[in-house]
Amino acid sequence: AQSVTQLGSHVSVSEGALVLLRCNYSSSVPPYLFWYVQYPNQGLQLLLKYTTGATLVKGINGFEAEFKKSETSFHLTKPSAHMSDAAEYFCAVSEGRDDKIIFGKGTRLHILP
């Protein structure tokens, strides 16, 4: 069965610094991978997704992620943090065949002025 591990329940970075949020997955077949963002008391919004093809995926708001099969990782990065990036971020995996989507426990990103 597929699963997701997000390293670090809280991450703090200074405004303008690099953002790196870590995600490792487990899947018995080539996975579909997603990053979502959640603002307080709201639903989740898709940042980016990996299906097949190019392993470096670009998303909204300047975020990108790289699929590394050998490391079973899909880390999320942004070159320069902005105060508006403060939110909770979720990594998710799907094996596709049964439409099931499994989420990690989330990482809360804090931006320091």
Added chain:
Amino acid sequence: DGGITQSPKYLFRKEGQNVTLSCEQNLNHDAMYWYRQDPGQGLRLIYYSQIVNDFQKGDIAEGYSVSREKKESFPLTVTSAQKNPTAFYLCASGSGQGAEAFFGQGTRLTVV
């Protein structure tokens, strides 16, 4: 506008009562999902449905029930058997086959 509508946004119930959370989508998606969110636990899958009149248990189905009589609707009932029902509940839909899920705004259920 296309999207997913969850209602109500806030719901209060007394312990021992069943309660039904509504989820409607007009995106023509085949797959629909219910997740429960608790602080520090991420999103945990309760039930999901790939097609009308069919659904599967997720990781924490005990104490919950669903139906999928129409493509656009996937209501969740929180029964009195659910030991800790107070949580934030999120409904989502998607095209399936590895496609992303689109989320509603959530229902915060408080049981007193």
